[in-house]
Each structure stands twice: as structure tokens, then as C-alpha cells.
Amino acid sequence: MFRDSEKGREKQERVMCEMEEHAESLASAGEVAAPPGTAGAKVINFKERASEMRIKSTFSGAVHASDAAAAAALGEMFLNGEGVTPDPVKAARFLAIAAKGEIAQSMHQLALLHLDGVHVAYDAEYAIALLQGARAQEHLPSITSLAELYIFAQHCERDIEQALELLYAVVFENDPSVFYYLAYIYDKFPMHRDPHEAAYWYRRAAEFGHYKSQIRLAALYATGLGVPRCQETAEAFLEVALESGTPQDPKLLYWQGERMALQPETRFIARALMKAAAEMHFAPAQRMLLQQGWR
Structure with missing residues (x-):
């Protein structure tokens, strides 16, 4: 039993090493040295063209399906810390391999990392290309993420x-985020x-x-806008909203409260x-309560 588990660990480590080497080779694919004797000549700056090169390599289809699947699994592991120490940089390398194999979820996750721009380079053009690639596979989270970018003019x-x-x-996927964004546009x-x-789609969500x-x-309902005015409703x-089981963002609550x-x-x-x-210890909300004399 012990030998079997040791073999399993060794196999996993071997696979991870191989995939890391593969990721490194892909990451350095565009780093081409300038040919000798080109001093003073116009030399392509590959750093400036990094986004374009990444986009081209993403959809080249050079990764075998089995490699892409393995890379996707390892990317998830390092991204979420499943059995390993979380490492977004290493996760991005594996996700990039999986994205080349056109795995929609990996394309989506890699896009979010590049939009965040904390652990990997910020690259909105590349991220949007990834989301559009996942959209072509009808990947719902990528579709809603793209819609959100277009609505709020974020990164585009x-x-x-x-x-x-x-x-x-x-x-017709009955996703509440889809209903909410439709309502938001009409609102x-x-x-x-x-x-x-707007009221119809808010209700659906x-x-x-x-x-x-x-x-x-x-x-x-408090103002009678799009629905009958009804204080009780x-x-x-x-x-119901304040008792929601979904974790609430105190910044959003404060922003909504400030407007209302x-x-x-x-x-x-x-x-x-x-x-x-304020109960979430959000200082601006606590100050607002004091300023308004609300208890």
C-alpha cells in the first residue's frame, strides 16, 4: 500500500514537472533574439507585441487534448490550492497550455487572471480574446463576463x-446574473x-x-417605478435581500444605500x-449612520 502511494506521488510529481517544462517552453516561444548585424535596423520589439503573440498562440491548436486536460487539472490545483500551495503564477502557466487546447473553463480562468493583472501581466486584449474563445464554446461564465465588461466599460x-x-x-439558461444584467441595462x-x-428581469433574478x-x-416598489407602488412589497x-445566504459586499450595500x-x-x-x-465593520457605513443619526 505504501509503495503504491509512493509511486502515485512520484507519477504526479513527474507529470507536473513535465507540464511545467512544457509551460516554460510555451511562455518563451516568442522570445526571439535579434539577428546579428541588425544594429540600427528596425527590430521587432516582442515585448510590445506580447498580447498579439499570446492571442495567436492561444488558438494555434498545438496542444494535444490529453495534455490540455492534464494542464487544466493542474491549473485548477494551483489556482485553488487543492492539495498544493496556491500559486497563481504557476496556475497561469498550466492554464495557458489548457487554453491552447481550447478548454473553455481554463480560458475563462486565465482571462480573469490577466484582467486582474496582479500575479500575471495585465493584458485586456488577450483576456477578451480568451473570453471570446470560450464564448464560442457557449461557456456561460465567459459570456456573462464579456457582457459585464461591455456594460461597465471595464478594460474595453x-x-x-x-x-x-x-x-x-x-x-434560457436561467442564470440570475444574466437576468440581473438585462435588468440593469433597462434600468x-x-x-x-x-x-x-427592468422590473421583469429583476424579478426573474x-x-x-x-x-x-x-x-x-x-x-x-417603494417608488412605483415600473411596478405598482407598494410599501409592504x-x-x-x-x-429577503438582507437575509440572503449569498455573501454580501458591504461596499455595494453602502453604495446602494448612499444613492437611496x-x-x-x-x-x-x-x-x-x-x-x-456597518455590522460588517465597513467604516464609511458606520460614519454615514452617525451623520444621519440612524440607529
Whole structure:
């Protein structure tokens, strides 16, 4: 039994070493030295073209399916610390191999790392190309991530029409994030504003326990925007949102509360959101409670 486990460990270590060597070879593929005698001549700066080269290599299809699958598994291990010490840099190397093998989940994870730009180089162009590649395989998280980028103009230009096309293509997947982003577009952008449509999609998301949508529905019912004005329904949605099992972001609660404090009809929502954020020891919310005299 002991020998078997030792052999298993040795095999895993051998595979990991081989995959790391493969990752290193891919990572250095574009580092070409300038040919002799080119001093003063126009030499391609490969660092400036790193994004273009990465995009080209990603979709070259040079990785065998079995190698890609193994790299995807190792990338997950190092990314999430499953049985190993978390190492996003090493994870990115394995995910890059898996991405070359067109594994959608790995393409998605690698894109997020490059958008974050903390452990690997920030490269929005490459990240968006990865997300678009995963989108071609109908990978839902990549589709919603792309839509989010286009809606909030993060790492790219705002493109609401493209976001709508992406979201409506997967609307029957019953994903609350898809419903929420559709509602957000119809709620917040003047060229597409439709309170009734916004309320419909917020409600669809709220049915899945999406607390952001539940908070927004509380505000809509408090003001009668797109729905009948009803204080009791507003209070009910607010109560459900604050009791949500989903971890809540105190910054978002504070931001929503700050905006809702501006309207008398939604001030009760603002107070509840600020109290919730303050209980999470979010200092700006605690200050707001003191300034407003809310208890």
C-alpha cells in the first residue's frame, strides 16, 4: 500500500514537472533574439507585441487534448490550492497550455487572471480574446463576463448592443446574473430605459435569490417605478435581500444605500443597507449612520 502511494506521488510529481517544462517552453516561444548585424535596423520589439503573440498562440491548436486536460487539472490545483500551495503564477502557466487546447473553463480562468493583472501581466486584449474563445464554446461564465465588461466599460469600450446580444443568447439558461444584467441595462441606460422591462428581469433574478436584484426591486416598489407602488412589497423584498445566504459586499450595500438616501421614498432602504454594511465593520457605513443619526 505504501509503495503504491509512493509511486502515485512520484507519477504526479513527474507529470507536473513535465507540464511545467512544457509551460516554460510555451511562455518563451516568442522570445526571439535579434539577428546579428541588425544594429540600427528596425527590430521587432516582442515585448510590445506580447498580447498579439499570446492571442495567436492561444488558438494555434498545438496542444494535444490529453495534455490540455492534464494542464487544466493542474491549473485548477494551483489556482485553488487543492492539495498544493496556491500559486497563481504557476496556475497561469498550466492554464495557458489548457487554453491552447481550447478548454473553455481554463480560458475563462486565465482571462480573469490577466484582467486582474496582479500575479500575471495585465493584458485586456488577450483576456477578451480568451473570453471570446470560450464564448464560442457557449461557456456561460465567459459570456456573462464579456457582457459585464461591455456594460461597465471595464478594460474595453462600452457596447450595450453587444452586451444585449450576448445576454439574450443565453437567457434560457436561467442564470440570475444574466437576468440581473438585462435588468440593469433597462434600468440604468437612457437609450434603453424601460422600467417595466427592468422590473421583469429583476424579478426573474430575485426568484433565484439574487440579493442585488431584490434590493433594486425594493426600491422600485417603494417608488412605483415600473411596478405598482407598494410599501409592504418593498419591505418584503428588502427583508429577503438582507437575509440572503449569498455573501454580501458591504461596499455595494453602502453604495446602494448612499444613492437611496437621496429620495424620501427609499430612505428606509438606505438605513437598512447602511446598518447591514456597518455590522460588517465597513467604516464609511458606520460614519454615514452617525451623520444621519440612524440607529
